[in-house]
Amino acid sequence: xxxxxxxxxxxxxxxxxxxxxxxxxxxxxxxxxxxxxxxxxxxxxxxxxxxxxxxxxxxxxxxxxxxxxxxxxxxxxxxxxxxxxxxxxxxxxxxxxxxxxxxxxxxxxxxxxxxxxxxxxxxxxxxxxxxxxxxxxxxxxxxxxxxxxxxxxxxxxxxxxxxxxxxxxxxxxxxxxxxxxxxxxxxxxxxxxxxxxxxxxxxxxxxxxxxxxxxxxxxxxxxxxxxxxxxxxxxxxxxxxxxxxxxxxxxxxxxxxxxxxxxxxxxxxxxxxxxxxxxxxxxxxxxxxxxxxxxxxxxxxxxxxxxxxxxxxxxxxxxxxxxxxxxxxxxxxxxxxxxxxxxxxxxxxxxxxxxxxxxxxxxxxxxxxxxxxxxxxxxxxxxxxxxxxxxxxxxxxxxxxxxxxxx
Ligand SMILES: [Fe+2]
Numbered sequence: 001x002x003x004x005x006x007x008x009x010x011x012x013x014x015x016x017x018x019x020x021x022x023x024x025x026x027x028x029x030x031x032x033x034x035x036x037x038x039x040x041x042x043x044x045x046x047x048x049x050x051x052x053x054x055x056x057x058x059x060x061x062x063x064x065x066x067x068x069x070x071x072x073x074x075x076x077x078x079x080x081x082x083x084x085x086x087x088x089x090x091x092x093x094x095x096x097x098x099x100x101x102x103x104x105x106x107x108x109x110x111x112x113x114x115x116x117x118x119x120x121x122x123x124x125x126x127x128x129x130x131x132x133x134x135x136x137x138x139x140x141x142x143x144x145x146x147x148x149x150x151x152x153x154x155x156x157x158x159x160x161x162x163x164x165x166x167x168x169x170x171x172x173x174x175x176x177x178x179x180x181x182x183x184x185x186x187x188x189x190x191x192x193x194x195x196x197x198x199x200x201x202x203x204x205x206x207x208x209x210x211x212x213x214x215x216x217x218x219x220x221x222x223x224x225x226x227x228x229x230x231x232x233x234x235x236x237x238x239x240x241x242x243x244x245x246x247x248x249x250x251x252x253x254x255x256x257x258x259x260x261x262x263x264x265x266x267x268x269x270x271x272x273x274x275x276x277x278x279x280x281x282x283x284x285x286x287x288x289x290x291x292x293x294x295x296x297x298x299x300x301x302x303x304x305x306x307x308x309x310x311x312x313x314x315x316x317x318x319x320x321x322x323x324x325x326x327x328x329x330x331x332x333x334x335x336x337x338x339x340x341x342x343x344x345x346x347x348x349x350x351x352x353x354x355x356x357x358x359x360x361x362x363x364x365x366x367x368x369x370x371x372x373x374x375x376x377x378x379x380x381x382x383x384x385x386x387x388x389x390x391x392x393x394x395x396x397x398x399x400x401x402x403x404x405x406x407x
Pocket of ligand 1: 351
């Protein structure tokens, strides 16, 4: 008898096809898996907790297949039926299930689940896997786009909108004045002084010597200038470049209404530095995307300061988990932002925040405002998908590889 997982593949590709790239009659992804990515995928099984039924996903001759049973799979992950359904529907993610203790490795390495996630999304939703060889970014006139382009606030709106919808981000110079930046920096100092480890409103990391480092505060809107950004027309003008109406779902003075981050060198543990990720990486893609994040820079975006880099043209595709220093990882583009400059990026677009290469500063600091598609939200009515990162009494947020190794 076919397992529930097998049936879910058949229902997508036509009963009896057994192969995601086979001769089934259902809708199928319009692009194959990139060969370089497919070559990284060892046989991987999912088992359903309620029934014990399992299926194994394999790549054979460049084709993705789903076979009954878990024999031969290097890694077998156990999920509840509800979690599997959420994964298939793209409202749950591998990282969210692992952080939330809802994925258990019956054998093997949970990091394989992350590696397979782009293939599973491709299988179940048709979303392509990012392939650097096929990225072709064109302007409205058909000419190649420069992904490092800097805009001015009064540049042509249609031009900016096209750039955002094609490349996945827009970099705008001198949106905020020097005086405004100084106000925001002063408030940032106040917020730093108010944050406490374990207050569940801040993210902390650790240096090698064991001392704690404040990486992020989630209620920056407690300060008036920070709070005013929530209604700032310049911010809303940029969010209006998205192809659908966007809204700030969380009030200005609530947790995650306005967020502030600081980059610092030598953060050995925690989420002070971020791997290549998407902002819906903890779940909710199908229920809330597109999302868009505005970053107001309070410090420089340089390698020494701990830069933010984007992967041009990635926002409608997937990429497996990769650290910034992974030899296979792409380089991306770091807008040369200074204090007062702004970026807007689609949350789906891949971006990375490696540690500063400098030791003396100034380091990058950004105020973040997260927009969600109007009407979109948590598929179960939850507050924020990132809440799965909170809860530790110390305020520490463990990195992905450490969490995966726990289960
Ligand atoms: Fe992000």
